[in-house]
Every structure is written in C-alpha cells, then in structure tokens.
Amino acid sequence: MADGPDSTPKPRRRIVRRTVRSLGALLAMLLLVVSAAVAAFAVHGSGTVDRSIRSTGQDAYWLGHAWVDGRKTQTDVDALAAQLEGTGIRDLYVHAGPYADDGTLDPALRPRASWLLEALHTALPQVRVQAWLGNVLAENRMSLASAATRARVLEGAEAILAEGWDGVHYDFEPARNGDQDFLDLLAATHSRTQAAGALLSVATPKLQPVTGLHHLQSSQWTKAYMRRVAGSADQIAIMAYDTFLPSERAFQGYIRRQTTLALDAVPADVDLLIGAPAYQDQKINRFDAAETVPAAIAGVQQALAGRARDRPVGLALYVDFDATEEDWASYRDDWGRTAP
Structure with a gap:
C-alpha cells in the first residue's frame, strides 16, 4: 500500500519546514536589501x-560588425x-572579432x-578607429x-596593429575581479600598442557600488583591481x-556612483569613459525604460558637479545598430556638442 499524505516521519517534516522558513527568510532579506539599494540609488x-x-x-561610440564585413558602404561612412x-x-570601437576560443583571430x-x-580616416581625420576584440571567458x-x-590573442592584436588601426579595444566578459591572467594579457598587449604608437582601450565591468559586494559577484570590480587594470591601459x-x-x-x-x-580608481593620465545604454533589447537584467541615455548623462553630470574640470570624463554610447534618434537627440542636446 502507498504511503498516505501524513506518512512522512515527523523529524523529516520538521527539517522541511525549517528549510522552507530559512529560505523564505533569506528571500525576504534579499528583497529588503535590493529595495534598500534601489531607494538609495x-x-x-x-x-x-x-x-x-x-x-x-x-x-x-561602439560600432557593430557590419562595418568590416562588407555590409557598410561609403554612403554609410558619409552618414x-x-x-x-x-x-x-573621438574614438570609434569597431567590432573586428571575435577571437576564437583558442585565442586565434581570423582575418x-x-x-x-x-x-x-x-x-573613416578620410571622412573623420580627428577620430581614432579602434578594433573592438574579445570573447566570452568561461x-x-x-x-x-x-x-x-x-x-595567440597577442598575435591577433599584432595583426590588427599591422593593418593600421589606431588602437585595440579589449572586451573580454566576464573578466573576474582579481584575475591575474587578464592583467598579464593587458601588460603584454600594452607593450605592443605602445611600440606601435597605438592605444590600448579596455571595456570593463562595473565597480562594486558597496564595499565587499565583489565577494558575492566577482564580475564587479574593486577600485584596487580597476586601478591595476588601468595601469596597463590608455583608456x-x-x-x-x-x-x-x-x-x-x-x-x-x-x-553618479559609478x-x-x-574617478578615484582610474589614474588621471588614463582616459575614463562611462558607458551609456543607447540600445533597447528587453534583456532580463535591464529595464529599457530605466536605463536611458538621458539618465546616464545626468548621472555623470551630477558626479562631476563641483569638481575641478582638469579631469575630463567621456561618454561611450553603446551601440550604433540599436541607437535611436531619441538617444542621439539626448546626447547632442544634453552632452555631446563640444564646449566652445
């Protein structure tokens, strides 16, 4: 005969109830922390x-792969x-990869x-064109x-420099906080870009907004690790x-917090840019109506208010194939026209 609904031994039922209560308390605590963080921001x-x-x-400005695979024409360059x-x-990050998982970069x-x-050098002589390269780290x-x-990653970067790009823009995700291998790659690449008179730019994760958060999410960096990364980069x-x-x-x-x-983590002789989400893709980890170009601009302006203007901060718009007229209007009206 099958056991009835009340046949679970009492000790086991107590363990289940305690586990459920503990999980419920943990969930309530997490919701409270998240709500407090949202309110604080x-x-x-x-x-x-x-x-x-x-x-x-x-x-x-990040530009997609269509610029190097034949889909774009002179008309697009003029536009x-x-x-x-x-x-x-001043800088265009043009997607020229990605690297293969073994580090090779297929021309x-x-x-x-x-x-x-x-x-681009003819139409925009004042703009630097960097090769946007990377892969998923897993x-x-x-x-x-x-x-x-x-x-092999270095060999690919050297091939890029030989083609005449103005710089290498690395975007390896997720680069974990404290990753020494990533630092070694940056140092080796930086020596190559410096020898070629080119730039090394790095797209980085966000900084941990609260001390100790990197222990829970290592993809958010400490200021100390950001400082070490910036030590082997130009941007x-x-x-x-x-x-x-x-x-x-x-x-x-x-x-504003980022x-x-x-500003405290990145040395003054390294260009600092804050990414602005000029894209709408309904990802699970973002709300399109919340993460906007106007909000990003306002946050940067708030952070810079009252500071000496001897440390400029740039805005990096992501990404050309999804940016709207509204995104560009916000950029131009609130930020993007150069100061006289």
Whole structure:
C-alpha cells in the first residue's frame, strides 16, 4: 500500500519546514536589501543637474560588425561623419572579432577592414578607429589561464596593429575581479600598442557600488583591481549598464556612483569613459525604460558637479545598430556638442 499524505516521519517534516522558513527568510532579506539599494540609488540620483557640464571631446561610440564585413558602404561612412559632426566623439570601437576560443583571430572576419580604415580616416581625420576584440571567458569557452591562448590573442592584436588601426579595444566578459591572467594579457598587449604608437582601450565591468559586494559577484570590480587594470591601459570604458534597476532616477544615481568611484580608481593620465545604454533589447537584467541615455548623462553630470574640470570624463554610447534618434537627440542636446 502507498504511503498516505501524513506518512512522512515527523523529524523529516520538521527539517522541511525549517528549510522552507530559512529560505523564505533569506528571500525576504534579499528583497529588503535590493529595495534598500534601489531607494538609495534613487536618492543619490535626486537633486539638481548641472547642464553646463558638457563633453570635452573624448567620447566614444561602439560600432557593430557590419562595418568590416562588407555590409557598410561609403554612403554609410558619409552618414556617420554627418552624425558625428560637432559632437565630442573621438574614438570609434569597431567590432573586428571575435577571437576564437583558442585565442586565434581570423582575418576573414574583417575583409573590409583596410577599406574602412581609409574611408573613416578620410571622412573623420580627428577620430581614432579602434578594433573592438574579445570573447566570452568561461570554462567551456576561452580561458586566459592558458599561456598558449594568451600568446595567440597577442598575435591577433599584432595583426590588427599591422593593418593600421589606431588602437585595440579589449572586451573580454566576464573578466573576474582579481584575475591575474587578464592583467598579464593587458601588460603584454600594452607593450605592443605602445611600440606601435597605438592605444590600448579596455571595456570593463562595473565597480562594486558597496564595499565587499565583489565577494558575492566577482564580475564587479574593486577600485584596487580597476586601478591595476588601468595601469596597463590608455583608456577605460566602464560598461555601466545592465543593472536590474527599475527606474530612471535609480539608474541615474547608480551612474553618479559609478562615475565617482571611477574617478578615484582610474589614474588621471588614463582616459575614463562611462558607458551609456543607447540600445533597447528587453534583456532580463535591464529595464529599457530605466536605463536611458538621458539618465546616464545626468548621472555623470551630477558626479562631476563641483569638481575641478582638469579631469575630463567621456561618454561611450553603446551601440550604433540599436541607437535611436531619441538617444542621439539626448546626447547632442544634453552632452555631446563640444564646449566652445
């Protein structure tokens, strides 16, 4: 005969009830922490915004792979040049990869690279064109712990420099806080870019907004690790989006906090850019209505208010194939026109 619904031994039922209660308490605690964080960021994003703080001409724009695989033409280059006229965009990160999991970089991925470089340098002589390269870091994907993989990554970067790109823009995700292999790769790459008179730019994760948070989420960096990464780079672009925050005001406060932390972590002789989400993709870790270009701009302006203007901070717009007219209007009206 099958056991009835009350046949579970009493000790086991007590364990189940205790486990359920413990999980419920833990969930309630997490919800309380998240709610408190959202409220704190919303408060941080409140107050006046100094709209006199504008671009100082060191902004950047991420461009998709269509620019190097043959889908874009001279007409697109001309349109891009017109779009960027009078703005603070100085760097273009053009997707030229990705690396394969073993670290190799297939030149067949960028058959129109030489044409693009000539076309952009002609149309936009004041703009630097960097190769956006990277891959997913995971046990079943790329591992920078392999010296052979790092060596092949360097070979790919050297090939990029030989083609005449103005810089290498690394985007390896997720680069974990404290990863020494990543630091070794950056140091080796930086020696190559310096020898070539080119830039090494790094797209980085967000800084931990609360001390100790990196122990729970190692993809958020400490200021100490960010400082070490910046020591082997010419430019840091913080991907300050995908935050789960539900409101523009909270996201604005988060950007203000990220900018303030970054100003302390990134040395003054390294370019600092804050990523702005000019894209709408309904990802599970972001709310499109909350993470906006206007909120990102306002957060940066709040962070810079009252500071000496001797340390410029740029905005990096992500990404060209999804940016809307509204995104560009916000950038131009609130930030992007260069100061006279």
